[in-house]
Amino acid sequence: MSRFLDMLLTAAACTDRGMTTGEPKAPVRRTWAEVHATAREMAAALQAGTADRPGITRGSAVGVLAGEPAAIAPAAQAVWLSGGSVTMLHQPTPRTDLAAWAEDTVSVLKMIDAQLVLLGPPFDALAPVLEEHSIAYRTIDSLSGAGSITPDAAAADEDDTALLQLTSGSTAEPKAVRITHGNLYSNITAMAEVSRLDVERDRMVSWLPLFHDMGMVGFMTVPMVKALELVTVTPADFLGRPLLWAELISKYGGTITAAPNFAYAVLARQLTRAEGPLDLSTLRIALNGAEPIDPAAVQAFVEAGARFGLRPEAVLAAYGMAETALGVSFAPVETGLAVDEIDAEQLEAHRRAVPGTGRAFPKLGPPLPGIEVRVVGDDGRVLGEREVGVLQLRGSSVTPGYLTVDGPVATQDAEGWFDTGDEGYLVDGQVVVCGRRKDVIIMGGRNIYPTDIERAAGQAADVRAGNAVAVRLSAGEDRHRESFAVVVESRRAGDAEAEAAIRKDVTSRVVSAVGVRPAEVVVLGPGSLPKTPSGKLRRAATRELIANRS
Incomplete structure (x- = not known):
């Protein structure tokens, strides 16, 4: 066995421990x-x-x-x-x-x-x-x-x-x-x-979709095989009333929860307006993973939750993927979010993470036991600390392969290394992820990460939170060099005057953040941006969407 x-x-x-479902209407344990x-x-x-x-x-x-x-x-x-x-x-x-x-x-x-x-x-x-x-x-x-x-x-x-x-x-x-x-x-x-994990003390609270690895492995399989107390609702329950998430943590004394970054941003806004009694002081792990972590969103969550007893130390930044079942690296518990501030020019022009100003990336902790992480350059050379390259993994958690419509595909090389496709670096033994390699925008010899553009665009007036996408536009007949477009959702889409103001605001904020101007800013109505079944924005599909529009 x-x-x-x-x-x-x-x-x-x-x-004596088990799972509670059916909240908030008819809870059953x-x-x-x-x-x-x-x-x-x-x-x-x-x-x-x-x-x-x-x-x-x-x-x-x-x-x-x-x-x-x-x-x-x-x-x-x-x-x-x-x-x-x-x-x-x-x-x-x-x-x-x-x-x-x-x-x-x-x-x-x-x-x-x-x-x-x-x-x-x-x-x-x-x-x-x-x-x-x-x-x-x-x-x-x-x-x-x-x-x-x-x-x-x-x-x-x-x-x-x-x-x-x-x-x-x-x-x-x-x-x-x-x-x-x-x-x-x-x-x-x-x-x-x-x-x-403390099976006697910990209580997990989740709304995560079970067709996603964070939900199925982290908040169904883990409590089931470790006999942890679990309170779980569906994503529809959360999306219908996001404050339910905090209410369940408060009601059941939840100690562990997790979500992608966007959900903490949503909950922060709800907590800012919340008036009812809530107790978030029991929470010792609020894991943030599955998508790029925005330090500003984390700070907003921590500040909004402070009056309900939320401790900043509860935030746990993590790096994970389905190819390792779930986790790759976890920041140390009870330390909160640690950010590595680096020189933007050194990163973009020389692919080095030199301490300085201009860019800030969350430290995602050391690799989990049984997993090795290394950084590899374009020439195949294994890089040193603070050198930026592709992250590769090896260990007992790493999948042996994919199943595809064309048959099985191996994931590991002859030495057991798996190429994640993520760019990043190591510092003090911790993993830092900069972005997906295929999404990096190269302009004037600089490597610009779309998340930096998206965070700036998302701050523009009338842009829906979490619904801004930067897509690379390759050089071709209609342009001399690679560029990028920014696509945002707004409830004011269709109003020509409002769209013009949004485009101007987005452009200004992007130029201020990364020093380059987008070739185009496209404003779409709510629900227009392509997303995966688990809610992640799809950059490649967005590129196709704007390329095919009339």
Whole structure:
């Protein structure tokens, strides 16, 4: 039996800690022992199969399309107890074109060679769509009546696949990260060690989507296999009323939570206006990761939360990716956000992070136990401290490969190194990420990171927070050198006079921040910018959007 399954079974005996779901309307709490008992019944039904469909066995790939954590937790366990792998399918939204979604989902299921889809609330109504495309499915509610299994020591070993995590980005060319039982065990134990998890004291609170690695691994699998108290709601609950996040931390004495940077910016604005009694003093870890961290947004969150007892030391900056299951590096706990201020000219012209002024990047902590990080230059040379290059990883958490529509693709070189595609550097043993290498804008010999442009543009009047994108424009027939465009969303889009003012303000702020002028500023209406299913802005798709507009 894999160490991951052994860890899960140990936690399954826990009868005093568990998960609470259904907030704020109808909260229900079940112990992890109760969740596991349900999972064993589901596993029996999965293994037995049906009259027209064989049961799943070791190595079977199973897709899961459900939004309710109460259904997902035992269903995922059931698949793992049966030796299968779990793929959390991207969920359609009310605006989703179901025909396009079905086509993308069929591509994903073929790519992973899925034997079955488990369908649960609130997506049961999509059964006819799956039937139309001959996709085998069973509803999670129907997985009963076959008794209960006894966990099999031969269910899976370290190299078997536990998760096939769909990467963020275009689903037109899907790609799944293959996370083995060994990868998952290594990453979970490493994160638990550096975050100093205390099963008796810690309570996790989350609204994160479970089709994203931070949600599925960090705030479902970790508490499930470590027997931590968990309070979890859906992203729709948070987006419908962001202050619910803080209310749940206050109500349950939450000690650990996490979110991308944009969510802390949203919550900061809510806390500024909040009048009701809230207690955020119990929070010891507010992990910020999954997208570039804006120190100004963190500061706004800390200041807004201070009157409710939030301690600045609770902020924990992190670097992670699906290719390591979740975590790569965590800043030390109880230290707050540490920022490395460097000379902008040295960074842009000489690719060196020399202490100075002009740019500030969060320190993302040392690599987790079992992970090595190095920085490599364009010539393949391993670089020293404060030299900027591509970050590469090696270790027991790193995926052995991807599944793609063209077949499996290895991720590691002959020495086991994985190229992240992120540019950054090391300082005092900590990782600093500057940006995605493919997104870097090169002008006049300078390397300009789009996040610097986007943060400046996002401060312009009437620009929707978190909805500014800088995209590289390559040199071509219509321009002599590489440049960039800035695309923003505004509720005043369509008003010619307002758009002109926005473009002027954005241009001024960008020039002030990075010293170069955008070739174009495009103003779009709310909801226009392309985003991944987990809510990240898509620069490549944005470039195509403005290139194809009339």
